[in-house]
Amino acid sequence: MPPQRRSGSADAHPENPRSHGKPNWVPAKTWLLRRQATADFRLAAGFRGSHSARVNFLLPPGGVLLGLGTDVIEIARVKGVYERQGERFLLRVFTAEERAYCLGMKYPEKHLAARFAAKEAISKAFTTGIGAELSWTSMSVYHGPRHEPLVRLDEKGAALLRHVGGTALLLSIAHCDTVAVAVAAIVQTPALNG
Numbered sequence: 577m578p579p580q581r582r583s584g585s586a587d588a589h590p591e592n593p594r595s596h597g598k599p600n601w602v603p604a605k606t607w608l609l610r611r612q613a614t615a616d617f618r619l620a621a622g623f624r625g626s627h628s629a630r631v632n633f634l635l636p637p638g639g640v641l642l643g644l645g646t647d648v649i650e651i652a653r654v655k656g657v658y659e660r661q662g663e664r665f666l667l668r669v670f671t672a673e674e675r676a677y678c679l680g681m682k683y684p685e686k687h688l689a690a691r692f693a694a695k696e697a698i699s700k701a702f703t704t705g706i707g708a709e710l711s712w713t714s715m716s717v718y719h720g721p722r723h724e725p726l727v728r729l730d731e732k733g734a735a736l737l738r739h740v741g742g743t744a745l746l747l748s749i750a751h752c753d754t755v756a757v758a759v760a761a762i763v764q765t766p767a768l769n770g
Contacts, residue, residue, distance in 0.1 A: 643762035645700025689756035
């Protein structure tokens with residue numbers, strides 16, 4: 577029997593007059609089809625959220641999540657290291673692309689901390705940590721066309737991604753005045769035929 581998924585609100589129940597006698601459990605496949613239909617309707621109706629292009633975070637059939645990593649860091653900690661070590665810290669941890677972006681911002685420590693957290697999260701997703709297999713500068717965080725965070729891997733990082741069977745690296749970063757956080761996922765998507 578296929579897995580079941582709860583449908584409707586928490587009070588959907590055959591004995592609840594607001595449920596109109598409809599069952600409160602539906603097969604998972606039906607739930608996914610309803611979810612996709614809702615997403616398609618929202619796109620057609622112009623409900624695109626803050627981005628103009630459709631974003632689909634569901635893995636395609638056969639897609640696999642291979643690794644997941646997260647990191648949180650206090651911005652004051654990164655600021656302190658930057659103030660003490662200066663250029664030495666920047667050269668050891670960040671690529672030229674990252675240094676140019678972060679140092680051009682009003683509060684560079686927030687952006688440096690976000691990228692530091694991203695690198696830690698990526699290393700945790702690979703389960704290697706920062707070291708011989710994956711160095712600080714093997715990863716470079718940059719922005720895509722919708723200002724989404726993307727990761728550029730050097731040859732060592734790309735070889736590691738292939739070694740673990742990954743085809744893509746997904747990243748989310750955020751920061752406020754006191755902390756920065758990042759979540760990274762290594763995924764494997766099936767090859768498209770045709």
